[in-house]
Amino acid sequence: MDAIGINGWLLLIQLVPAILLIGLPIIALVDLAKKKLSGTLLALWVLIICAIPLLGSLAYWIIKPTTKDQI
Numbered sequence: 001m002d003a004i005g006i007n008g009w010l011l012l013i014q015l016v017p018a019i020l021l022i023g024l025p026i027i028a029l030v031d032l033a034k035k036k037l038s039g040t041l042l043a044l045w046v047l048i049i050c051a052i053p054l055l056g057s058l059a060y061w062i063i064k065p066t067t068k069d070q071i
Contacts, residue, residue: 025049028057036067 028049032042045065049056 021053024057025053028060
């Protein structure tokens with residue numbers, strides 16, 4: 001890849017954060033859609049995940065809201 005001007009390690013270093021910033025929120029939103037949460041709690045989690053993608057997704061995976069956590 002160096003022959004065409006692409007550094008493989010630099011490409012990997014750039015792709016990992018991009019995958020985390022795009023993939024982690026998508027996975028969290030898909031998992032959130034499968035849960036039976038109330039409208040308010042669901043909207044709150046969607047807003048958090050969309051507003052702060054990386055931290056919101058990590059918070060979602062750490063807290064793991066359930067149906068008994070209704071507001």
